[in-house]
Every structure is written in structure tokens, then in C-alpha cells.
Amino acid sequence: MVGKEIDNVDKGILYLLQQDARGNTVTEIGERVGVSSSTVANRINRLEERDVILGYHPIVKYREAGLGHHLLVSATVPLTEREELLDDIMEISGVVSIRELLTNKENLSLELVAHTQEELEESLEDLDRLGVHIERMEIMKQERANPYNHFGKEFADEKTDG
Template identity: 75%
Template sequence: MSPEEIDDTDKGIVYLLQQDARKRTVADIGDQVGVSSSTVTNRIDRLEERGVIKGYHTIVDYTKAGLGHHLLVTATVPLSEKEEMVDEIMDLSGVVSVRELLTNNENLSLEVVGRTQEDVEASLVALDSLGVNIERMEIMKQERAQPYNHFGQEFADDDEVGR
């Protein structure tokens, strides 16, 4: 196994964390993948250090949180400035995510939220002032996500998953 690969135990741990990292204990995860809780703790630490696990994120329903204006913005920035511009874009009020795309044009996908139309417009003006060329805007209704092909599910005890 190369240093970049993760083994079946790690895959099971990642799968269970993706299902519900907040409510799962290391003892629960250990029971489901067949290792001790201290092994789970060590493995999670190692996966975080290696960048396999990049973070734990809360999924917010922006409408229920009072931020009813939710847009997906497709934009273009100069390739030579993309890295530094992404950091500046993430600092703007209303911008909640940036995805870098491997293309010359339309090379960013941004998620922008606001309480009012004016909030969103202010975010769009701020993007324009940074030199971001907005190509397209779409109103977002909802987003659903899941692990790639239920990544690692087969390495977690199926009877215990989802309890």
C-alpha cells in the first residue's frame, strides 16, 4: 500500500464520520469497524494530518436561518491570480463557498447567501470590485450530498450503521 492510500479500517472510519461525525463516538466507530477506540482516535488524527479529512462542517438550511436569498454564481477570474483571489473572495460577506474549476472560463463556482436582495447585490458588487467576472447566476433551492459511492460503507458493520 502506498503512503497516499488508506486501508479498509480508515475507509470504514471515514464512512462513519461522513454519515454523522457529530453524534458518533470513537467507541461507537471502533465497534463498527472492529478496532479499539484509541486506535480510532489515532487513525482520525493521522487522517487529519495527512489531509484526507479536511474538516467537519455543519450543513445549514439558509432559508430556515433567515437567509432566503441563495445563489449559485459561475464566474471567471484570471488563472494567474486565481489562488490569491479565492482567499479574497472567501473573505467577502455573503460568500459561503468557492469551488475552483479546471477550465479557463467559468473557472469558479460560488455560493452566495443573504437575508435580502440588497445583501446579495452588495456581495455581487464586492465580487465585481475584486475583478471577478460574473458569467451566470442561478437561484439555489436545495443541495444534497453523499460520500462518493458510499465510500467505505462495506468496511463498517452494516447492522450498526444508521442507528
């Protein structure tokens, strides 16, 4: 079921948070979407309560942080066990994200990081012990993110006269 529609102010707020959640203050966001900073703070709280916003995560250059092994893993788990396995998978050392896909094969996309190849192999063995069938592994070179433009680049234009 699709959630309740959001208005143009919320779209502008979401766009700016996706663009730079840390650098855009509620005052700056308010100026850009044409509302007060307190309204922005209230809107953000409401979006968090409605699970529209689930968190704020930096994009990390793992190599620069000393984690030279960064993999994207496509995996398959039985559909009947997928939901109960997700928490166990997140507990495995090195697993930093899981994307659940609506398909019968390759229904999970995992992101793993490690300092060494040995640590990476341990994480993969732990996944295997849980019954996660690894279909494909790819070395990640870099990641970029962009705000979803439907969330309102046009609603985040400068609203100030100055």
C-alpha cells in the same frame, strides 16, 4: 500527485464521518469498523494531519436560519490570479464556499447567502470589484450530501457479535 493510499479501516472511518460526523462517536465508529475507539481517534488525527480530512461542516438550511437568498454562482477569474484571489473572495460577506475548477472559463463555483436582495447585490458588486466575472447565477433550493461509497460502506458494517 495523489496522496498515500488509505486502508479499509480508514475508508470505513471516512464513510461514517461523511455519513454523520457529529452523531457517530469514536466508540460507535470503532465498533462498526472493528477497532478500538482509541485507534479510531488516532486514525482521525492522522487523516487530519495528512489533509485527507479538512474539516467538519454542517449542511445548513439557510432559509430556516433567516437567510432567504441562497445562490450558486459560476464565475471566471484569470488563471494567473486565481490562487491569490481565493482568500479575498472568501472575505466577502455572504460567500460561504468556493470550489476551484480546472477550466479556463467558469473556473470558480461560489455559494453565496444573504438576508436581503440588497446584501446579495453588495456581495456581487464586491466580487466584481475584485475582478471576478460572473457567468451564471442560480437560486439554490436545497442541498443533500451522501458519503462517497468507495470510502467503505462495506468496511463500516457491524463487526460486533451482538
